[in-house]
Amino acid sequence: MCNMAYKAIVGYVGCIDARIHNLTEEWLSKNFGSGMVDRILRAGATAYGNSVIEEVAEAHGLHHFPILVVAHHTDCGKLSSFGRDAHIEQMRAFARHIHEEIPELVVQIVLVHTEEQYVEVIETLFDDSEVE
Numbered sequence: 001m002c003n004m005a006y007k008a009i010v011g012y013v014g015c016i017d018a019r020i021h022n023l024t025e026e027w028l029s030k031n032f033g034s035g036m037v038d039r040i041l042r043a044g045a046t047a048y049g050n051s052v053i054e055e056v057a058e059a060h061g062l063h064h065f066p067i068l069v070v071a072h073h074t075d076c077g078k079l080s081s082f083g084r085d086a087h088i089e090q091m092r093a094f095a096r097h098i099h100e101e102i103p104e105l106v107v108q109i110v111l112v113h114t115e116e117q118y119v120e121v122i123e124t125l126f127d128d129s130e131v132e
């Protein structure tokens with residue numbers, strides 16, 4: 001089983017929107033090193049809830065990444081009614097569900113600013129290493 005040795009550095013849940021891909025790829029490689037990112041791309045990122053969580057669980061089971069980045073972006077066509085607070089609230093709810101499924105996974109929430117082209121880190125959740 002040659003893929004047993006492969007471990008991803010980070011999992012990434014983001015939107016399919018092409019306007020943010022260059023930016024998020026650059027940000028991921030700057031923060032986590034290049035390559036080794038398991039990407040789960042859906043319209044609206046977390047908008048499909050449970051099916052996305054299933055995919056994350058499957059990817060994590062295969063590649064054991066220790067951290068998951070959850071990225072919504074402003075001006076998202078799928079979440080067009082969402083302001084900043086709604087994005088953060090939905091990402092937090094998604095993170096809590098992920099935490100129930102995969103307690104050891106650290107989840108980082110970010111908001112990608114589509115027009116301004118920058119990535120805002122909102123918070124990092126379930127990182128026990130600093131508490132202990």
Ligand SMILES: [Zn+2]
Pocket residue numbers: 015016017043044045073075076077078079
């Ligand atoms: Zn979008």
